[in-house]
Amino acid sequence: MKIKPECAICIVRQVVDAVKEISKEEEVQFKLISSTLSCIKKVYGPDAVPAWMGTEVHRYLKKISGNRDPYRYLKDRANKLAIEYIKSIEESLKKYNYKPPLERLRYKIKLAIAGNVIDFGPYSTDVDIDRKLKETLEEDLKIDHSRELLEDLKEYDRILYICDNAGEILFDKILLEELKEYCEVVASVKGGPILNDATLEDARYVGLDKVVKVVTTGCDVIGVNLEESSEEFLKEFKRADIIIAKGMGNFESLTEYSIDKPVYYIFKAKCLPVAQFIDVEVGDNILLKKLQK
Amino acid sequence: MKIKPECAICIVRQVVDAVKEISKEEEVQFKLISSTLSCIKKVYGPDAVPAWMGTEVHRYLKKISGNRDPYRYLKDRANKLAIEYIKSIEESLKKYNYKPPLERLRYKIKLAIAGNVIDFGPYSTDVDIDRKLKETLEEDLKIDHSRELLEDLKEYDRILYICDNAGEILFDKILLEELKEYCEVVASVKGGPILNDATLEDARYVGLDKVVKVVTTGCDVIGVNLEESSEEFLKEFKRADIIIAKGMGNFESLTEYSIDKPVYYIFKAKCLPVAQFIDVEVGDNILLKKLQK
Numbered sequence: 001m002k003i004k005p006e007c008a009i010c011i012v013r014q015v016v017d018a019v020k021e022i023s024k025e026e027e028v029q030f031k032l033i034s035s036t037l038s039c040i041k042k043v044y045g046p047d048a049v050p051a052w053m054g055t056e057v058h059r060y061l062k063k064i065s066g067n068r069d070p071y072r073y074l075k076d077r078a079n080k081l082a083i084e085y086i087k088s089i090e091e092s093l094k095k096y097n098y099k100p101p102l103e104r105l106r107y108k109i110k111l112a113i114a115g116n117v118i119d120f121g122p123y124s125t126d127v128d129i130d131r132k133l134k135e136t137l138e139e140d141l142k143i144d145h146s147r148e149l150l151e152d153l154k155e156y157d158r159i160l161y162i163c164d165n166a167g168e169i170l171f172d173k174i175l176l177e178e179l180k181e182y183c184e185v186v187a188s189v190k191g192g193p194i195l196n197d198a199t200l201e202d203a204r205y206v207g208l209d210k211v212v213k214v215v216t217t218g219c220d221v222i223g224v225n226l227e228e229s230s231e232e233f234l235k236e237f238k239r240a241d242i243i244i245a246k247g248m249g250n251f252e253s254l255t256e257y258s259i260d261k262p263v264y265y266i267f268k269a270k271c272l273p274v275a276q277f278i279d280v281e282v283g284d285n286i287l288l289k290k291l292q293k
Numbered sequence: 294m295k296i297k298p299e300c301a302i303c304i305v306r307q308v309v310d311a312v313k314e315i316s317k318e319e320e321v322q323f324k325l326i327s328s329t330l331s332c333i334k335k336v337y338g339p340d341a342v343p344a345w346m347g348t349e350v351h352r353y354l355k356k357i358s359g360n361r362d363p364y365r366y367l368k369d370r371a372n373k374l375a376i377e378y379i380k381s382i383e384e385s386l387k388k389y390n391y392k393p394p395l396e397r398l399r400y401k402i403k404l405a406i407a408g409n410v411i412d413f414g415p416y417s418t419d420v421d422i423d424r425k426l427k428e429t430l431e432e433d434l435k436i437d438h439s440r441e442l443l444e445d446l447k448e449y450d451r452i453l454y455i456c457d458n459a460g461e462i463l464f465d466k467i468l469l470e471e472l473k474e475y476c477e478v479v480a481s482v483k484g485g486p487i488l489n490d491a492t493l494e495d496a497r498y499v500g501l502d503k504v505v506k507v508v509t510t511g512c513d514v515i516g517v518n519l520e521e522s523s524e525e526f527l528k529e530f531k532r533a534d535i536i537i538a539k540g541m542g543n544f545e546s547l548t549e550y551s552i553d554k555p556v557y558y559i560f561k562a563k564c565l566p567v568a569q570f571i572d573v574e575v576g577d578n579i580l581l582k583k584l585q586k
Contacts, residue, residue: 005309005322008330012305016298029298030339037301037337041330046323 001255003048004273011040011057014195018061021070036061049256050273051223051249058194059220069193071166078167078196079205082115085129086170093174105153106146108175109266110137113285115171116164116247117268136268142284149264149289153182156241161187161212162224162254164247164267165195166202172246176212179244185212186236192220197249223253248274259292294548296341297566304333304350307488311354314363329354342549343566344516344542351487352513362486364459371460371489372498375408378422379463386467398446399439401468402559403430406578408464409457409540410561429561435577442557442582446475449534454480454505455517455547457540457560458488459495465539469505472537478505479529485513490542516546541567552585 019032039060114136189198218230243263251265265288269275275282312325332353407429482491511523536556544558558581562568568575
């Protein structure tokens with residue numbers, strides 16, 4: 001999908017957030033933001049893909065600041081909070097093991113979306129996390145292709161699960177364990193630091209590699225860019241019978257390609273441009289099957 | 294006061310809002326926003342004054358779009374909604390005429406702040422207006438120099454009241470009638486269209502000129518810029534014993550000057566940079582006396 005005019009606001013907000021992670025000095029912040037405005041102007045336009053525009057801007061910011069991983073602190077914090085949280089709901093999770101397959105799958109998808117929605121940023125509190133998680137689990141999936149997914153899981157053999165953020169991947173881990181009951185599963189994380197996206201470091205930290213084979217995209221692109229991806233990632237992308245892509249960045253970018261297999265998108269529609277693209281409301285929880293031939 | 298690094302987000306948001314008033318065509322919106330990013334980069338920096346930075350950006354947008362008054366529709370709508378609203382509370386307003394002077398003054402100041410906070414934008418509903426007005430009237434003034442103001446009203450003879458937005462000026466009108474009980478009052482509006490700020494057209498539409506003498510600043514500057522103001526405005530500024538300035542734009546800009554008389558600022562602290570500047574919380578209602586010699 002392409003950006004909308006108002007995406008200018010969101011990308012500037014992201015830059016300000018990132019810059020505040022890079023330096024606490026206002027003078028430095030002003031310089032970095034001012035310089036990055038030129039970069040935004042270069043990549044902003046009706047043909048820009050949100051995730052790829054974000055990639056260019058965050059890469060630029062990493063380059064001019066000399067900070068190769070501005071979100072490291074927030075990612076560490078997200079991982080730790082997610083570990084604590086998942087530990088606290090471990091008991092209630094167990095009861096889902098005795099539910100029918102479809103109900104179990106749907107619950108774990110919603111849990112994975114909850115991981116996508118929780119704001120592990122510096123201002124979030126445990127109260128917020130509890131409330132937001134509860135809200136997400138209580139709401140229905142607005143687009144719910146879980147029946148189709150269950151059918152496909154039974155029919156096919158191999159899944160590539162494309163991860164999104166740090167912290168969130170611990171919620172994905174629970175869904176990945178469920179998917180493994182049906183198929184061979186490979187998960188991918190980013191090949192280099194970009195935004196708060198999970199990298200191999202995060203995957204290892206939360207033990208994702210203990211559950212499934214983990215590969216990287218081979219690049220620091222938000223979402224997926226097949227032209228920049230590593231051979232290893234492309235091999236898994238080709239071998240998979242089903243692609244499951246997590247979060248808006250993967251949705252925004254993968255919808256740019258023709259893909260000769262079913263793609264399932266799991267995310268919370270966090271902004272109007274994405275929500276309008278699939279005709280839902282902001283805040284809706286989505287499990288969308290797309291055939292993109 | 295000067296801008297903070299995060300003011301970049303707000304100015305881009307304002308540009309997107311303005312551009313959506315100028316054209317419904319996305320292609321045009323993209324072009325205008327992209328072009329205005331260069332203008333923002335030019336005026337953005339640690340020495341920028343928020344209201345004056347906004348002035349440069351909105352002037353640029355008016356110039357490149359050929360639309361001299363992008364907010365005309367919203368201003369008309371704000372005026373009409375304000376007229377309707379004030380009519381609906383006319384009866385309950387009357388009972389304040391029998392309250393003690395300080396209580397009456399404080400209530401009318403809070404009503405004027407309510408006018409400053411109500412979002413007459415395209416998405417507001419009557420429910421929102423009712424709720425927000427009620428909230429503002431129920432809250433105390435976080436900084437409350439109403440006693441000082443009452444004393445000054447008794448001691449001095451002449452007030453210059455610097456207005457802010459269209460619609461809002463109808464709420465100011467009620468306060469102006471109260472101030473007239475003590476002093477001679479002149480009100481100022483903008484000399485040309487900028488943002489949703491009230492101009493002479495708005496002042497006449499809501500009958501502000503029936504209550505007090507209305508002058509214009511002689512320019513389309515957000516807030517006040519004495520270097521660009523008309524002789525007429527400067528004469529009233531000099532003659533006045535007390536300045537009362539409404540809204541954040543006037544606060545942001547007038548605090549840049551030494552002024553040889555008391556200045557009272559009436560506004561809602563709508564954003565963190567302004568709130569932090571006077572050590573209050575976002576959302577607080579303010580009546581602040583400042584001696585800026």
